[in-house]
Amino acid sequence: MSFKPRNLLLFGATGQIGAFILDALLSARDEFERIAIFTSQNTVETKADSLVRLKKNGVEIIVGEISDEEAVGKAYEGIDTVISAVGRGAILAQIPLIRLASAAPSVKWFLPSEYGTDIAYSPASAYEKPHQGKLKIRAYLENKIEVPHLAYTYVVTGPYADMYVYLLGEGPRAVGGWDAKEKKSTLVGEKGEGRVSLTTMKDVGTLVLATLRHPAESWNRALKVNSFTTTPAAIQAEFERQTGGERWTDVTYTSLPELRTLENQAWESGAPTAPLITLRRIWAEGGTLYEKRDNAMIGEPPVQTLEEVVAQELQRVNS
Ligand SMILES: NC(=O)c1ccc[n+]([C@@H]2O[C@H](COP(=O)([O-])OP(=O)(O)OC[C@H]3O[C@@H](n4cnc5c(N)ncnc54)[C@H](OP(=O)(O)O)[C@@H]3O)[C@@H](O)[C@H]2O)c1
Known part of the structure; x- marks a missing residue:
């Protein structure tokens, strides 16, 4: 595959896990032409300082509401890869984001907001209440009539x-x-x-970056990755x-x-x-247990250990 993601657009980039994903992408800033984030007016008002910092680090800030299809369509211009990290309250709001991405000539790849439990782990997974929104998103992305022109990857990390x-x-x-x-x-x-099996929030970022570096291995599948078991x-x-x-x-x-x-x-x-x-x-x-995790498929990036997580937690509670 000759495709390499060069022009990225993130939704939910200033949220809890989005911030870690954006940090990891910025650690490899030179690998991308554009790193843009689409963020709400509310975030512009409440997280002004962090947006100034992001701008200084070469992030393009596009302000709009994810429900505004015209604004989203415009934001997709020139973008080849969309990474969504919207919160649980906005999972279904990704349906129009995906439809518009499929219709946008430049967009080739969509990573929906997953970064959690494997929602297709077993037949019983289909009935678990918290999985319902994300299952609908997967069904939509995999529907080749509704979404004919878009590759997808589900980055499944298990609990943080x-x-x-x-x-x-x-x-x-x-x-x-x-x-x-x-x-x-x-x-x-x-x-x-x-x-x-657990994944640190920093490693969610590391693993998303590794996913982008391995499109051929990642397209149209769930990647089950983690830091340690x-x-x-x-x-x-x-x-x-x-x-x-x-x-x-x-x-x-x-x-x-x-x-x-x-x-x-x-x-x-x-x-x-x-x-x-x-x-x-x-x-x-x-x-969260698999016969084999998929870290090796995306280049086995270095991940954190239990010792580090416990040390980090002790530092947090004692500071
Ligand atoms: N594995 C785990 O243990 C674990 C834990 C927590 C979350 N997760 C998963 O990680 C993903 C992101 O969750 P998060 O906790 O990082 O998200 P979050 O911080 O709650 O929200 C992320 C961003 O989504 C955007 N957003 C827009 N409309 C929204 C709405 N109606 N409700 C919520 N967010 C909205 C907002 O960005 P703008 O204002 O910029 O538009 C917000 O900052 C989800 O898929 C979630 O299930 C996994």
């Missing part, structure tokens, strides 16, 4: 390691996590020995090792049946944490 290792501020402690300041934790699974028990051991070697005394366990009960209760009561508890249950059931 940096988020997995802290105890949620909202929702019950029983859903799992670590409070490194208070030295207390809740491990999901009887002994916390179930394996889970571990267990809650191994994370606990690493926290204890990096906090002086003493065993933490406040460590509790949540079994899978208990997590399922919490999940059902959250959905029944309409708790905003319900989708997250479902995702945690999917992760605890092994929904």
